[in-house]
Amino acid sequence: MTARVRLVLVAAAALTLTSLALPLWGVRMDAPQYPDEPLVLRIDRHGISGDVHEVQTLQHYIGVRFPEQMPELTWLPVPVLALAALLLAGAAAGGGSGARVLRVATAALFVLFLIASAAIVQKRLYDVGHHRDPRAPIRSVKAFTPPLVGPAKVGNFTVWSFPHAGGVALLAAAMLAGAGARRRTA
C-alpha cells in the first residue's frame, strides 16, 4: 500500500469525524415576504437550529410540525465513529489481501450508510408534508414531499432541501473511501 492511499484513508476518516461537528442537512425557504433573507434550518446531531422560531410560527397555518424526536440523530455517532475506525484500520492494515477486503468492505458500508441516511431524510421530509394537522386553517396547500435535493413549492414558499457541510463531508469521505479501496497494493 502506498503512503498516498494511507493518506486518502486517513483524510476520509478525518472528514467522517468532522461531520459530527457540522450541520448535516439544510433546508432553505424562500418567499416574497422574506426579501434577501431566506429562512434557513440546519440539522446537526443535536437537532434543528437556524430560523426555528420563525418557521415554527409559520407552521400552524398549514398544520406542519417539526418531528418531535429524531432518534437517528442520537444514534448517528455510532455508525460514524465505526466507519472512521474502519477507515483508520484500513489505513493501518498494510498491503495484504485481508486489508484490501477490509477497505472494500468499509467503502461498501459507507455507501450503505449514506443510502440509509438519505432514505431516513426523505422519510422525514415526506412526513412533514403529509402528517399534518387536519384542523389547520389553510387547507389549500396539498400534501407535499420536498425532494432530497432540490426545490419544492409549499404555499408561498419555495423550499430547498440540501446536504449541508457535514453531509458534504460524509459524501466526500465516502468517495475517498472508494478511492482508497480501488488501489491495488503496491
Place this chain on the structure above:
Amino acid sequence: MKTRTILVVLLTMAVTAAGVQLIGCGGVGASSARSWAAEKVYVAPGEHDKYYGFLSGGQSGSVFVVGIPSGRLIREIPIFEPRAAVGYAVHENDPRRKELMATGAVWGDTHHPAPSETNGVYDGRYLWINDLANGRVGRVRLDTFEADKIVKIPNLQGAHGIAVVSPDTKYIFVNGEFEQPTDGLTTNPAPYTSVVAFLDPESMQVKFQVRVNGNIDIADSSKDGRYAFSTVYNLEQAKSPGSMFQYDRDAVAAIDIPAAEKAVAEGKARLQNGVPVLDPETVPGLLTLIPVPKNPHGINATPDGKYVVASGKLSPTVTIIDAKTLKIVAEPEVGLGPLHTTFDNRGNAFTSLFLDSQVVKWNIARAVEGSSDYIVDRINVHYNIGHLQAVGGETMDPKGDFLLALNKLSKDQYLPVGPDMPEAQELIDISGEKMRMLSSFPTPPEPHDAVFMPAETLKGKVKQTYDVAPDAIAEGQESVVRTGPNAVKVNMTLIRSAYTPEQFEVREGDEVTLTITNVEQIRDMTHGLALPDHNMNLSLPPGFTKTITFTAGKPGVYWYYCTNFCSALHLEMRGRMVVQPRHSTVEITDWHAAQNVKGQTVSGVPSTGAQR
C-alpha cells in the same frame, strides 16, 4: 419683385417659428425638461432614496421623514402629540402622555430639526427638535426613529431657534422668543427678558442660560463652537407690535460659549428655578450684539466657518458677519423678504425670499468683495417660501446637489381639498450654475425647516427589531394575577396570530396593568392591540414590550384585536377581556371558555357548515 420679397419674409418667419418650436421654447424642449427632472427624482420601486429628509411637523408636533429626491413620505415620528396609529401617548395613563401633560401639553409646535454632529457633520445618533409653544425640546433616537426624551426648559417661553454647538455637539442651545418677567412674576412689576438655554446633549439638562433682551429668534453656532449666534428682534422690548419698530437696527447676538462656561464656573450665575442664569452685564465679553437691519430672521454659518449670514426679512439684504471677529463685512441686497440662507459646496449661498416667492442664488466671495455681480440666479417658488435647505448646507460638508424650498402657501399647486390647503415643498436641482425646478410634494401642516442626512450615515445603525427589554414577557411566562382587591396584573405575549392569554377576567373598576411583549423576531411583523371602549390602541413592533395601566369599564365582553394587519389570520387575531360586575361571585371566564370550545349556536339564528 415686391411679391417675391414678401414671400421670402414669410418663408423666413415660418422657418424661424418651426425652429423655435423644435429647439427650445416649444413642446420638445418642455417635454425634455420634464423628462430630465423626472429622471432626477425618480426612485424605482424597491430602490432607496439617496437622503433622509427630516422635516419638522410644525403644529403636528412631529417630524416627517421624507426620502430625497423622491419626496416620498416614509414615516412620521410623533413627539409632542399623541398618534394612535403608532400607539404613541394615546391612553391617559400612557407614561409618555403623562410626561407630555406634566411638561405642558399633548401637542407641540416643532420648527427646527437639529441632528447631532461629530467633526462638523451629522453622525446619525440623535435629532433634537423644539416645541415652540410649550418651551420644550424633544430628542429622537435615529436607531429607532422614535422620541426618547422630552424636557421642559425653565425660565423660557417660546422655544424657537435651536441648534447644536458645532463641531461635536457640546450643547444644544435653544432661544426663548417670548420674553418673561425676570423674577417669574413673584414681584410686580419686574422687567421682562429672554434667555438662551444651553442643554447637555446626553442628559438634556439645562447647564446654564444667558439673558438677552428682545425676542430671540433663529439660532446657529459657529463651526468652531466658540459662538452661539441668534437673531434678535424687538430690541425695543415692546409688548405690542406697533411699538416694535422704533430703533434703527436690531441685532445678531453672539454668545461667547467658553466665556459663559468660565463665568458659570466662577459662580457668576444666579440660580433661577434650579438653572444658573448669566447676566451679560456682569460678565464682560459674554454677549456681543451685532447691529443688523430691523427684524432679522434666519442666521446661518457658512460651511467653511468663515461667516454667518443674517437674513434681513423686512430689509431686502443679508448681513454677512465675520464669524471670528464678529465684524460686518458686507450687506448685499438680495430681494424682498429674505428669511433663511443655505449653502452649496462651491461658495454659493441660497436665500429664500418670502415676498418675491423666490430662491436667490448669490456668490459669497463676490458679495464680500463688493463686486456688483454677486447674484447668480433666481428661481420662482410656489408660494411664500419660508425655510430652504440644501443637502448638507448646515454642515461642513454641503453636497451641492439638491435644495428643498419649504413654502408656506400652496394655492393652486395641488388638487383642491377644501379651504385648509396643504403645505408645498419644492425640490430644486442646484448642481449647475442655474437652478432647475424638479418636483413638488405636499405635506400636512406644517414643515418649517428640514435637514438631510445621507443614507450611508444611518446605514447599519437603524434597528429592524427591538432588543428584548428587561421587563419583557417571554413565551410561556404569560399570567393573569390578582394583585389586590381592585388590581389585576396581566402578562401577555403575542405572535402570529394569537394573544396569550386569549382571555382574562377582571371586575368593573379594577386597575388592570397590562404588560405585553411582541415575541416576533422577524422585521416588520408589528401587531396592535386595540381594546374597545377603553381608549386603547397599542402598536407593538417585533420585540417591543409595553406596559399600560387602565381601569376596567362596564361589565361586558371586550374583544381586543390586532390593528396592524399582520398575517393570513390577522382578522382572527383577537382575545377577550371579560369584565364582571363588581360584586359577582361567579368565575365566568371558564364558563365562557367551555361553552365556546366547539362553538355555540343560538336558537333562532341559523348557521351553516359542519364540524370537520
